[in-house]
Amino acid sequence: MITSQRSIPEVKEDTPGSCLDERAAKIRTFQELGPPDLVSLTKVLPGGKTPELGTFLYYTGLDNSSSSAVAAHLNQIANTISQEPQAWFGKYKHFKVTKAIYASYDAFSQVDVVVTCHLPGAVSTYVIDGRGEHVQETDRIWLGVFASSVMRSLVTTDDEEEQVNAIVESRALDPFSSPDLAKLFLHAFEELFYEGPNIGCAPEVQTASLVQNYLVDALLKTVELTGLYDEALEILERLRTKEESVVALIVKVLLLKDEEVKAVKALYDGIQKTPRDPELLLIESQFLIKKGKLTLALKSAIDAVNSAPSEFNYWANLSKVYLELGDIEQSLFTLNSCPMAAFKEKYHLKRLLLAPADKVHLPLPNDVTLEDVVALDTNMVAQEHRSIDQALANLPAAKLKTTLAKAYNILTEIVHRTGWEALLKYRARIFVMEEEYRSKSTSQTNIAENGNVNADDGFKQKRLCERWLDNLFMILYDDLKTYTMWQAELIHFQAQRTVYEKLPIEWEYLGMCAFRLHHYKEASVAFQNALETRFAPVCTRNLLKYYLLEAQGLQKQALHSGANGSADQASVESAHQIERKLDNLDNLILELIVKLTAWNHRWYSEFAPYLVKALGTVVEREGLVKVENEISAGYAEETGVAAMMNDYFQFFKLFNRPGADS
Amino acid sequence: MITSQRSIPEVKEDTPGSCLDERAAKIRTFQELGPPDLVSLTKVLPGGKTPELGTFLYYTGLDNSSSSAVAAHLNQIANTISQEPQAWFGKYKHFKVTKAIYASYDAFSQVDVVVTCHLPGAVSTYVIDGRGEHVQETDRIWLGVFASSVMRSLVTTDDEEEQVNAIVESRALDPFSSPDLAKLFLHAFEELFYEGPNIGCAPEVQTASLVQNYLVDALLKTVELTGLYDEALEILERLRTKEESVVALIVKVLLLKDEEVKAVKALYDGIQKTPRDPELLLIESQFLIKKGKLTLALKSAIDAVNSAPSEFNYWANLSKVYLELGDIEQSLFTLNSCPMAAFKEKYHLKRLLLAPADKVHLPLPNDVTLEDVVALDTNMVAQEHRSIDQALANLPAAKLKTTLAKAYNILTEIVHRTGWEALLKYRARIFVMEEEYRSKSTSQTNIAENGNVNADDGFKQKRLCERWLDNLFMILYDDLKTYTMWQAELIHFQAQRTVYEKLPIEWEYLGMCAFRLHHYKEASVAFQNALETRFAPVCTRNLLKYYLLEAQGLQKQALHSGANGSADQASVESAHQIERKLDNLDNLILELIVKLTAWNHRWYSEFAPYLVKALGTVVEREGLVKVENEISAGYAEETGVAAMMNDYFQFFKLFNRPGADS
Amino acid sequence: MVEVSLTVGKLDASLALLLTKDHHLIEFPTILLPDGVNAGSVVTIKCEQDLEQEKEEKRIFQETQDKILELFGTNEPKAPVLKL
């Protein structure tokens, strides 16, 4: 979208430019990828009576590949504000922006790159380190700050968590506004490859390695979004000549590219060279699960765990394979063995400076007017929230993070297959609970230390249930209770032919609860119920997830019936049916993507990888032309939706993605 | 001392009596022994114009063995305040106390016992539990609340920590104002024995047991203070018939009673019955160390560790034995194996309610006027504090607690014998540091997981130095640097014949640093230097510790030369010399005790077990009559010192302690 | 081969604490202790590299990898006729 005054949030400063001093003072405390980029503006009211005004805002995805690229954007912002009176805390003010400064953190060299634009006037750049000292500006630093910026943009804009609005005074732009920028990032990856482990890694990874870190995560996401498979593979093959473990990344890219045979060959080759590379064994295991070769998948899963027994991911995978095999006991045992990363947090963007409510300027963009999305009143939502049962609002499972969330997901898959009663029996049979353990051991202390007692065998065979897993059982109980009561009430109301009414926020919590318990259909009903009353971002996002899963399933079915080869009447019929269903789903998906994009746009965010991916699947199935037509037909021009969606369509065209390749 | 208006601190309430509501609301959050006792007063100004005024203060050691005992004290307080105008925030007010309420926590039943006195009027009692509900008053609860109160008094008034003034709005009375009360506590011990482990234990004990908990700690302290050995032994023998582990307590009491032969027999007997009782083995080991039988002590120490390998105390003792044996490597190894209680805190008295500075009435008692003690200006001390080198004021070793403090003490003993350079060499030889470990293991990951590398043997023999021990090495370095620089400066000044001047607070920190490093003589010089300028409680307390150690040493020497049996001129001479030295020391000790007692008295505290014990050693050596005479001769009557010390003298007489037994 | 004598210090639900003569503390799964062992017992642990088993496992490992390659790493879907 075109940058307008209404797409620029700002925070007023007490002292103009103090945000930069505060930022500089904190450089040494920056962790992992550091804070989002900062733009500081100095505004004056012509006439010269009033003093200068300082404001700032944050950025992700701004093209900072060179000082001129940065200067261009700063100029654009300055012009946008200067060109007409700005609605400013209830009045219109005709500001002139006299200075715009941009600061961005290079996590590799641990320095800030600062670009200053005087308006009118010169552009200057300096680099500052954690001790506040100026450092020589180098190509390496420019590459590092560019890569850091792309990583911040890609690593944090995930669909897994409630990230939108985390920092409202912030703009999120598309970091790959041209293929050259995506290719530049691939180049940066190659150059900075050996420094990747220093920047940090996902919290479930205990020790960052050359193939497990945020730089690698950003590379894979880039490749997935842009489809620059061959460019990436060329670089990875070069790196592999020096570092064999890179083969894991090659395999991952080949799988993204859907080159299964090549991927399996590379996997084989890599494992021949490094039989105990746990990452290769994990990929192999996951591939085999997908192919339904569970016994083989188990072998690889065990080998992965045996090769890196202190990493969470390999244990979690082993637990899943056992579950797929129907071996609940071993699944629980191995789940219990998962090493937890109790204290690590996922990297996320943090506010660097205070933003008191009365100093924040949050304009409402008016170029996209999707009624129900824009009308969502956060005060009303907050009030709704306060009015409901707090037990529902505070289900502990919703707050689980990182390894605990992943372990919980496995546990819910287990209970989904066994049911609660059976799960409790399994638990009692194989685990000693912490309590039991303690009471047993205290009561035995005196006797046992006399050497008179032999631990009875039943007790001995059991394992101690880790405290966190014990806790997950309790959390699971809360979720199940909520879900079961809801379903029971529903049946009761249906029997009585009464309408089962809930507030949207209640449907949201019930839906999330059902989603966690893998009752996707029921979850989707709850989300739809909520959305009938008002827009709700969480419901929309999760309903989108559900539709995407459904579409995936249908596509598999279609492939199957197509691959069947037989063209008899029944299968043609069914193929036709599937196609109709998919068409219908794609329309629903498109509608949700439009709403979420409009919501993000309202909060100054123009880039969300998960929406690009979701839209990509529709474009691939339906073709870009058809999708474009549907959007223009479905939304009147004055809503601005077509213009808004055009940014994404451009992305597909620029990168020649399937469905857009003409 | 007689209770006077000036010995009662008070805190004004906004709403009279609200302190009791707040306390009741918090009962369920009370931990271990709970908060100190609370007394709430309602005061009115006759004339009836002004509204009622509510105040409160805390207590320890108040006789709460019955509601009438409590009522007697409440009456006394009320009368003291009512009988003459009270100096009250700058004015004199002739209050009448119309109501006095006392609340005390029974940690055994987890209830509060509340006694209300209307003045004039009736006394009533109720018992309230954590849910705010009234509970039937029983003998068991009265016994429990009495025992809890005695325990709070004994467990917290230790000489190890800066306890005085922790809660200034608090009075500390002698819990054993009559032998009957001490005997009642022994009775309570027997009745409540099996509940001891529920009340908590010292933080260095991982699992509370029947012989390791605060109730047992309080029993042993009671016996040590009162000399009620035989009464305690009778009870313990009865308990032993049901619970063999009690023999450890019997041995401890016998050793307190100086019945070594009986103690060793009981020890032997107990170990025959329970060869793996770690507590018995520890006592045995410590006894053998004292007797210089180090090889035997090592055997018992190892057996103790092997019997309870997850308890700190046994490992710490083993480390000490190795040190005594000169085996530094094993001493460090076993120190490194000590399980740390990182999160447990020692029980201490906590404020239950806010006490804003402008609502606190802290009168200055004027019945004891020891000039320099009373004159100590806390503002001046605070200013002194701010003016000095903050590195000295914040030496991290001073802040170590519980197991870390104890481990540090062993480490300082080690360095005291080896010196820093040699210690570093030992460390490098036997430990892999965390850093080294990590860098080794990351660099090896890829190779090792290929299975190509064999860990080199040197590396393999070493053990990983625990992070906390690594940290203690750094803390030790800070202490040693401080100490060494001080001593070097001192020599430099002496060479230049200049006076080495420091502020009292600096001497205090230097003294504490030297004390931690076992340079007692140097520490004592620093403390004396500080005390030449002004009174300083910490210096006085630690100087007292030093003198007591000195006296102990001299007494041992005297015993030795006496036991020699030969009456030749030289040894008579030396015995005479020792006696003169001891006499001199006793005078110094007495002087310090007087000062500390006066300081405590100024802060409304009339009971400190460590002062009773210290004074007891002097009384035993010199006889009570002589000590009493020295006090009356040394301090003019109008100072009130004789009256103040008389409380302690009465204690010795009441309990017929050695030196007071006529 | 390494052979070491250990004292059982503590014996709990799933873990035993064993101590060597020179005070190495080893957490050991109770399940791997022989029956009849109590706190205070002395056990001997012999640890030996099993080269035979290593070879066998390597063989199975290689076999599995080959099978996976055969199943999914050949360009043509495996046609049964080719097997003759």
Next chain:
Amino acid sequence: MVEVSLTVGKLDASLALLLTKDHHLIEFPTILLPDGVNAGSVVTIKCEQDLEQEKEEKRIFQETQDKILELFGTNEPKAPVLKL
């Protein structure tokens, strides 16, 4: 006697992580592993109760206790003349 086969999962400064066939994870002091063992090696651990050693240790224990009693638990200080 218990005999179990374990795979060496990870081998660090002082600790090795060993895994049983049924995924018991055992922290084992590296020092107790035979030379030449690496990550990926298979080892056999045999665990046996040593009743002989237990008896011997009990004997020494008893002897020590008796000696301590003799030294400090008799009323009369031990006079050497009595030893004849």
